[in-house]
Amino acid sequence: MPRPRSAAPSATPSSSPSAASERGDTRLGPVRHSPDAEAAFAPAAVAVDGGFWDARREVNGRVSIPQGPGLLESAGNLRNLRLAAGTDKGEFQGAYPFVDSDVYKWLEAAAWQLARTPDGDLADDVARIVSLVAGAQQDDGYLNTWFQLLKGGERYLDLRWGHELYCAGHLIQAAVAHHRATGSSELLDVAVKFADHIDSVFGLPGSGKPLDGVDGHPEVETALVELYRETGEHRYLDLAGYFVDRFGHGLLGGEVYCQDRVPLREATNVEGHAVRQLYLLAAATDLAVETGDGGLRTAAERLWEAMTTTKTHITGGLGAHHDEEDFGDPYELPNERAYCETCAAIASVQWSWRMALLTGEARYSDLVERTLYNGFLAGVSLDGERWLYVNPLQVRDGHTDAGGDQSARRTRWFRCACCPPNVMRLLAGLEHYLASGDDGGLQIHQYVTGRYTGLLDGTGIVVSAETDYPWQGTIGLTVEESPADRPWTLSLRIPQWCGDYRVRVGDSVYDETDAPVTDGWLRLERTWAPGDRIVLDLGIEPRLTAADPRVDAVRGCVAIERGPLVYCLEGVDHPGGGLDDMVLDTTRPLAVKHRPDLLGGVVTVLAAGRRRNIADAGWWPYRTADAGAGDDGQPADEPLELTAIPYYAWANRQDGSMRVWLPTS
């Protein structure tokens, strides 16, 4: 499948470890193509300095990330590293072989945070923990405290569940971030040493390597691609390619859970453990970018479309089952038992962003937007202190659960603490997922208040933006820097949910007719000059959304959405009863109400509804369908004013019922 070669990546010529950070390249981030990449689009730099995401990131930087070291200390993760280094005494603490990865994910988050807002205390914490990691590494590069401390140092005997390469992957990702953000190579040296060790162990039969295998949890694959990008060492890319193509060949017993049922290139839909599937697909996409592998690209495109069409919740949440944390069947999208692990939302953003960079198609960023504002952001409380591992779309009246990680109640930390530091790292590095550039101009994927910076023939393009998005649909853009006398295209993503927009360029106003959207992009080609103003107005009226009729779980229901936000009802806003008996009246208009006092400031959506009075039918809740038709003998329903809040803000006041999908009859 031929694709245009991009000139943009060639504008970032360095492949040596230090050059990228030394020359102040603004394209720092967790996804940076190598100079040889076969992608049309490269990430563009964005500085977020106000608005919705700035507020969420402020809490992340002020509360969540600084709490990390204390939580990692009390959960034992840091002491395990000291035990492995021989500098502390005691017992290994932690229930899983992947506890080290919590530390690495936190380090990655802290690195992105330091790059934006240098802070002495945080820098000290990072330096201290980097030293702990380095101290725990074994002479030959291996590092995993579980196996070093509990398994007598035996390695790679349980690749299905051992998570050794998974942890290595997070270590490498953290090291790349640390190097890009701080210029220090201390952690990168650890990562390189570990990667070299892995490369000396794993390979095809006949390669002379002792072990042909893959890790039960993909993650090292994307990390190795990034390490290749950071160091220029092609062995790491080759190793990532080897791993990706060795899934599906029975090395993990053929388990679908571990992505081993079928090779990715032959798969027809996403399956198995959701996070595992998505990390593997992100790696496949990275490889397609770097190697031009059309087979991997075709598979990734096919699987992305199958996933969105049949296995994605309206919130962008992924994963239908608590049991196995896996995808369900097509259109199996339950509400109260939606799993929608926070980590799966993060993995989906990571994969879709890579797909956007590979293809330039706006739909991938449509899903990124939906996921960020809904399925992802619900994972952290507004105060940055409590977390959701699973993100259900419904909590029933009188809900009880046994607590624990998979509770529908926010929790301070988890026994399996994968999600909190994963949220931290995505929020801290969020600016890396918002815009791209190619040799024709700049593409704005996500709208934030801040500055978008691209490069065109080595000259900077800077566009500043101001917006109250997602509360308002107006985005004001100003060209700050532009090459003189060189036309280029400013591409604005018109979100998939938006049926109505206008754009003003200078004094001219255009709508769908005279500024059409192609493939999700509104492309404005001009010879831009500093001071040029563009105002995009996205119609953001609240709307009722229905699902494909094959989604059995929501038959007879609609959801309220406004802009990119999915809304929900919470019991706390509807006193005098729960939500199990509510009905939405779809014939009455929706209204919006700005509530600066509520949940950190939200726009609520008000709707008319009623509360069903359900007659006591005795001990059996099923009855002949035509009996009682016409509501004979049923008590009259009671009117009920419905107040919907953004889904991401649920569970921030008190425990209680919640629902996204609202019955209409």
Add this chain to the structure above:
Amino acid sequence: MPRPRSAAPSATPSSSPSAASERGDTRLGPVRHSPDAEAAFAPAAVAVDGGFWDARREVNGRVSIPQGPGLLESAGNLRNLRLAAGTDKGEFQGAYPFVDSDVYKWLEAAAWQLARTPDGDLADDVARIVSLVAGAQQDDGYLNTWFQLLKGGERYLDLRWGHELYCAGHLIQAAVAHHRATGSSELLDVAVKFADHIDSVFGLPGSGKPLDGVDGHPEVETALVELYRETGEHRYLDLAGYFVDRFGHGLLGGEVYCQDRVPLREATNVEGHAVRQLYLLAAATDLAVETGDGGLRTAAERLWEAMTTTKTHITGGLGAHHDEEDFGDPYELPNERAYCETCAAIASVQWSWRMALLTGEARYSDLVERTLYNGFLAGVSLDGERWLYVNPLQVRDGHTDAGGDQSARRTRWFRCACCPPNVMRLLAGLEHYLASGDDGGLQIHQYVTGRYTGLLDGTGIVVSAETDYPWQGTIGLTVEESPADRPWTLSLRIPQWCGDYRVRVGDSVYDETDAPVTDGWLRLERTWAPGDRIVLDLGIEPRLTAADPRVDAVRGCVAIERGPLVYCLEGVDHPGGGLDDMVLDTTRPLAVKHRPDLLGGVVTVLAAGRRRNIADAGWWPYRTADAGAGDDGQPADEPLELTAIPYYAWANRQDGSMRVWLPTS
């Protein structure tokens, strides 16, 4: 709560181990009240000799039960016993500490089978396996091969998960059955020795017993009550009462899964692991029967009603979650992820039958009937060779699963093989759950072809029955024996699903007006004489059934039922596509078709429907609700003839889709 004392139990005066079987008491069975019981109703004997259940039991006796020893040998269960006895060499085989219970459940099944159809080979197998069990028992009575072989003989250190008392319970149940059915006390002696050991270990603080605790999986409690009934030893009843009341006090860490969150007497709804909950409730009901404990009775009545009203699937299936195998929230009754473990259906029958005997209320047998014909019977294939552990109400088009015990595909045996021998024992002893007697006469709870035998003032009442139920609604009854000149009441249960019946007694015909049903019973008091004929006609037209609107999972759907049978569609009957896109037309009448050629002979229900043609909406399956209203641009639907089969018979032809609840729009 005062209840009438029954004279009937006093007619079975013996409390010595041997007397019951010696005098040929026909009230053999897994639930037999002691002479002191505070229950109004005692089980009545039934001989099933034709019709629906006779056919299922014939397969059970000819195929399923005889295969047991071979399967238990190959799965390692029998060798584990030999290893514990020191008569064989090798490694313990089995993944769970409760593998011994598979043997005991099979022994119980085989005992009931022998009582009905003596068979030399089966008798030999039973004798051989009884010897294996006896040989494995330790000198002080303890017996659990997992702990004896793998844990160095350490005992009762992990009551949450150890299942030692659970296994003891199944051993005791098997021993009681073996004694009642064969008169042999060989296994009963083992059980008594084990029970005495348990009684020497467990007790309240201050009782002088070393351990205050309960087993994480209730089962020993009902068994101890039965052992008391069989031996007359009151200590066993006291021990059962101690155990039942020690749940809910934190002895198991307060885990809801293990029934330890709250004492049963204070609970407001069923919760936690479904089988554990139901076995505990069966024991509480047995205790209420034997001791007249009004608090336990009140709790059991409250919890039964809460369960049926809010947590029971239309099939009688119980348990909403794969994860934890537990009950969900009220009205959380999913379809494709219904757990509905076969063992939970069995436990529900056992509990409800005890409730029927305690209270005399017909509704308990309504649930027994529904469960037997649907949620229970689906657990075994028509050929008696393959099993379902979970019983979903929907399998989607293109369903995939990872196989294993919880697969929606029938399986030859399970790693956790709790269900198959549990099915065998219920089928083999089914005659014990069908009728009761009190001092006023005979109550027929379930309609079968055969002979119902009660006792009145020491004189036999015998009523024979002939019926093609559930395919036909006509039950012909003949009084065969009756005390002379002594009026008594023949009570016929009019099923909760039946809105229309007639009864003919001799030449007189009565309907709802002149033979009213009170509390589910049609009571015919006469001075009956041998030869008297009664013909009951239950209206059995197929019907559409809807659920309480709070059951979100089935909004906009109905189920097809006929008589006690729940129906389903299977993909195999609807070629040219799956079932995910089907719609039922509720305005067209249902038709029935007798199909002696199909699935061992069933009545199918035919309905009109259509197959939706769903326009390709691109990659996102959600759209604004009012867009496309009126089906603009939607391709026309295609007519579809729907063929529904009884749910119990699904998954007997080929893998494929299935659904009980049918969308209507």
